Amino acid sequence: xxxGFLTDTTVxxxxxxxxxxxxxxxxxxxxxxxxxxxxxxxxxxxxxTTWRHVAFIENPKKQRRLSGxxxxxxxxEDVTETLPGNAELDGLGRWNFMSDVCKHCVEAPxxxxxxxxxxxxxxxxxxYIQPDVCNGCGYxxxxxxxxxxxxxxxxxxAFKCTLCYDRQRDGLEPACAKxxxxxxxxxxxxxDLKVIAAERVATLHAKGYDNAFVYGTPEVxxxxxxxxxxxxxxxxxxxxxxxxxxxxxxxxxxxxxxxxASSIAAAALTAVVALAFRD
Amino acid sequence: MSDISSxxxxxxxxxQNGKVQTSHHPKTDPKQDEKKxxxxxxxxxxxxxxxxxxxxxxLGGITAGVALFTAxxxxxxxxxxxxxxxxxxxxxxxxxxxxxxxxxDLGRPERFLNMMRIWxxxxxxxxxxxxxxxxxxxxxxxxxxxxxxxxxxxxxxxARLVARLVPHRVLQVxxxxxxxxxxxxxGTLLSATSVPIWARNxxxxxxxxxxxxxxxxxxxxxLVLNLLRTGRKDTHHTLQRAEKVMLLVESGLIAAxxxxxxxxxxxxxxxxxxxLFVGGTLIGGIAAPLALLSGKETRNKSMLxxxxxxxxxxxxxxxxxxxxxxxxDDPQAYFSFTRGENAPQPGDKI
Numbered sequence: 001x002x003x004g005f006l007t008d009t010t011v012x013x014x015x016x017x018x019x020x021x022x023x024x025x026x027x028x029x030x031x032x033x034x035x036x037x038x039x040x041x042x043x044x045x046x047x048x049t050t051w052r053h054v055a056f057i058e059n060p061k062k063q064r065r066l067s068g069x070x071x072x073x074x075x076x077e078d079v080t081e082t083l084p085g086n087a088e089l090d091g092l093g094r095w096n097f098m099s100d101v102c103k104h105c106v107e108a109p110x111x112x113x114x115x116x117x118x119x120x121x122x123x124x125x126x127x128y129i130q131p132d133v134c135n136g137c138g139y140x141x142x143x144x145x146x147x148x149x150x151x152x153x154x155x156x157x158a159f160k161c162t163l164c165y166d167r168q169r170d171g172l173e174p175a176c177a178k179x180x181x182x183x184x185x186x187x188x189x190x191x192d193l194k195v196i197a198a199e200r201v202a203t204l205h206a207k208g209y210d211n212a213f214v215y216g217t218p219e220v221x222x223x224x225x226x227x228x229x230x231x232x233x234x235x236x237x238x239x240x241x242x243x244x245x246x247x248x249x250x251x252x253x254x255x256x257x258x259x260x261a262s263s264i265a266a267a268a269l270t271a272v273v274a275l276a277f278r279d
Numbered sequence: 280m281s282d283i284s285s286x287x288x289x290x291x292x293x294x295q296n297g298k299v300q301t302s303h304h305p306k307t308d309p310k311q312d313e314k315k316x317x318x319x320x321x322x323x324x325x326x327x328x329x330x331x332x333x334x335x336x337x338l339g340g341i342t343a344g345v346a347l348f349t350a351x352x353x354x355x356x357x358x359x360x361x362x363x364x365x366x367x368x369x370x371x372x373x374x375x376x377x378x379x380x381x382x383x384d385l386g387r388p389e390r391f392l393n394m395m396r397i398w399x400x401x402x403x404x405x406x407x408x409x410x411x412x413x414x415x416x417x418x419x420x421x422x423x424x425x426x427x428x429x430x431x432x433x434x435x436x437x438a439r440l441v442a443r444l445v446p447h448r449v450l451q452v453x454x455x456x457x458x459x460x461x462x463x464x465x466g467t468l469l470s471a472t473s474v475p476i477w478a479r480n481x482x483x484x485x486x487x488x489x490x491x492x493x494x495x496x497x498x499x500x501x502l503v504l505n506l507l508r509t510g511r512k513d514t515h516h517t518l519q520r521a522e523k524v525m526l527l528v529e530s531g532l533i534a535a536x537x538x539x540x541x542x543x544x545x546x547x548x549x550x551x552x553x554x555l556f557v558g559g560t561l562i563g564g565i566a567a568p569l570a571l572l573s574g575k576e577t578r579n580k581s582m583l584x585x586x587x588x589x590x591x592x593x594x595x596x597x598x599x600x601x602x603x604x605x606x607x608d609d610p611q612a613y614f615s616f617t618r619g620e621n622a623p624q625p626g627d628k629i
Contacts, residue, residue: 038318045320055317113471115405116393135393136386138327139404142472142607145617147323156386225625240315243322243610245617251471252401254481254623258470262463262485265532266456269493272528273347276521277355 002125003168004230005177005185006193007099008200009242010212012184014054014097019043021179022052025164045243046100048152048159052176057096057241098233098242099176099185102127102148102161103216106227110160112252113143125190125230126163134158145226145248190230197232204234212236215244224249316610323473325607326600328384333596335380336465337495340488340592342373342414343462344496348521350455352514353448359514365503367425370418370454377411403468410464414457417450463489465596469603475543475616476606477599480536481623487532488596494525495592498568502585505578519581522588523572530565543612543621546605547598556598564591 022028028049036042041056108127111119118133119140129149136156140149149160164174172178177187186193197214204212215221216229221239224247239246316322326332349366352358382391394408423432424445432438466488470481477484501518504510537544547556564587571584606612616622 036318041318044318057317109473112399112401113404115397115399115402115408116390117397117399118393133390133393133396134387135390137384137394137404138386139402139468141324142326142474142603145323145473147321150324151327151386158386224622238315240610240614241317243317243320245322245613247617247619247622248473249478249617249622249624251473251478251623253625254627255401255403255467255471257627258467258481258485261482262460262467262489265486265489266459266463269490269525269528270347270351270455270459272524273351273493273497273521274355276517276524277351277357 002190002230003163003188004104004126004190004193004232005101005163005174005187006197006232006234007101008184008186008197008234009096009098010184010200010204010209010234010236011182012054012097012099013182014040014056014095015181016054017179017181018052018099018176018185019050019054021175022161023050025167025175026051026162046102046148046150046160048150048155048157051101051159051161053100055096055098055100055242057098057237059094059096059237059241096237096241098235099180100242101176101231102163103146103222104161104163104230105222106230107225107250109143109145109226109250109252110140110149110158112250113139115139122165124163124165124168126165126168127160128162128165129158129160131157131159143251145224145245145251147243193232197234200234204236209236215239215242220246221248223247225253226250315614319610321608322610322613323607325474325604326472328600330597331380331384333593333600335377335384336488336596336600337593338373338377338380339461339465340492340596341496341499341589342370342377342492343458343489344493344498345369345373345500346455346458346496347493348497348500348518350451352517353451357513357517359511361504361507361510362500362514364425364429365500367418367421369499369503370414370458371422374411374415374418378415381408381411403464403471407461407464407468410457410460414454414461417454417457420445421447421450421454459489462492465492469599472603473613474603474607475609475612475622476540476546477603478623479541479543479616479621480539483532483536483539487529487536490525490529490532491592491595494522494529495589497522497525498585498588502582502589505582505585515581516576519572519576522584523569526565526569526572526588530561533561533565543606543616544602545612546602546609550605552598552601552605555594556602559594560591560598563587564594 031049034042036044039056043050043053046053104127111127115137116133116135118130120128120130122128134157136151138151140158141151149158151158167174173187177185186196201212201214213220213235214232215235216232218228221244222228226248235242345366349362352362382388385391398409399405423441424447426432427438427442432441463485466484469477470484472478497518546552568584568587571580
């Protein structure tokens with residue numbers, strides 16, 4: 001059985017409980033009091049010491065208009081109804097929250113890159129780094145198409161989400177999913193989550209949110225030889241808005257081709273040097 | 280509500296051209312749609328590699344070049360003992376320095392032997408480690424033979440035994456593809472990442488690094504022979520001839536690489552990295568040596584050429600590694616790279 005996450009960003013309220021729960025359970029060190037100054041998100045991105053990261057996306061509409069008498073209370077209470085005084089909802093824009101995490105690729109580029117075999121797939125089919133094997137070569141870092149896996153400077157080794165391997169072995173769900181108060185983070189069998197995701201997207205479409213889609217499928221977000229992700233997301237905007245690539249690729253797909261090209265070049269250069277020996 | 284009062288209201292709200300401009304409603308950025316991303320934070324992480332890695336790439340390239348010239352001189356029957364000796368000793372020096380540089384760069388250097396736990400054909404880093412082990416061992420045995428011939432192992436029976444028993448012809452032939460692999464794999468290693476500027480050029484990274492490596496290797500042999508005032512006259516001439524063609528091949532491959540990188544190759548030709556690449560590699564390491572090689576052959580000129588080519592090769596490796604850092608830090612480069620059909624795909628033929 002393969003386990004994974006389904007992160008439904010449409011119900012995320014940006015409470016960061018997942019970030020905190022992850023840090024606490026996995027005993028990850030603090031990242032310092034760095035203020036971005038641009039948003040409520042002072043974490044910024046995933047790293048070797050941050051395995052869950054809540055992105056705060058301010059999503060303004062192109063047309064910023066507030067016309068008529070805007071009843072802010074009515075606006076807050078029910079945003080789908082026609083607003084009193086002909087106020088246009090467009091004016092306020094929208095907050096988007098998204099709890100980012102390791103995508104646990106079906107074919108993981110970091111695992112392909114790892115020369116020590118430290119990165120494995122465990123019995124839950126999650127991508128797991130064996131901390132006692134990793135020697136900190138750092139080659140997995142630029143290999144990851146989502147910028148998840150990162151070396152921890154003082155430690156030297158690479159770290160990322162383990163999908164709470166220890167908790168799963170004891171039959172518990174990962175700390176972030178447990179802590180999530182709105183069930184934005186769902187944990188379970190990947191096949192079950194796929195069904196839940198499809199149902200949720202269908203519901204959203206029925207409600208008029210046509211832009212909802214699942215990220216992490218072989219069509220979007222799990223492309224180019226990665227074969228999909230075990231951590232899927234329900235998104236409401238372009239993947240780039242959430243700092244995610246639309247069509248990521250497996251960087252190692254062309255290693256064989258590069259070897260062939262290099263071999264041809266090697267033969268040609270040998271011939272060039274041999275010709276230079278002519279009298 | 281009358282027109283006047285609504286205008287006044289609009290003015291009171293700071294409305295201009297129908298757009299609200301208050302602290303809660305920041306100005307609309309007209310480029311919002313083009314500049315996609317999340318506060319400009321890079322969506323991928325760059326490699327941590329410090330100076331050891333480009334220096335190793337340079338050394339690996341020189342090793343490939345030296346091995347190529349040594350082996351070919353043997354194959355065509357124009358072996359120069361001075362070149363063979365240099366080639367055998369240098370291979371061992373390089374195979375000691377290279378692992379030192381690579382292990383230095385590890386986050387946990389004491390665990391370097393974990394590289395030998397497995398062999399993964401799809402990981403250029405794994406292939407690199409194993410090819411260094413293989414080539415290190417072969418060149419170690421070849422050096423033993425050379426040392427025995429040079430009398431460094433004494434005049435006893437062991438030295439004679441080593442000199443006779445080492446199958447140097449077989450080993451020399453075996454060593455050549457290994458050395459060429461090391462030289463080209465330095466480029467392949469970079470291309471098998473998510474960094475747009477490297478990944479885009481996956482086909483030519485290996486060949487370009489190899490051509491540059493061979494040119495620096497030829498220069499290295501030439502420089503050492505000149506410094507030691509040794510080597511036959513025809514060897515020097517052959518080296519210069521080969522160098523000339525190799526520099527032309529290298530410049531052709533670099534031009535093709537830049538064409539292939541297209542818009543994602545920008546970090547390599549702009550800013551400080553651009554100055555290093557254009558000034559150090561293209562002008563200093565290729566154009567100037569080619570000009571120097573076209574005239575009469577003198578010792579001083581030859582030495583200057585060699586130094587320029589060697590420095591140009593070093594500048595090339597630093598420029599490519601630094602450009603990769605810049606490329607990884609640019610969200611727009613990565614997003615545009617992964618939006619359409621730009622990134623390498625499993626089904627791609629070329």
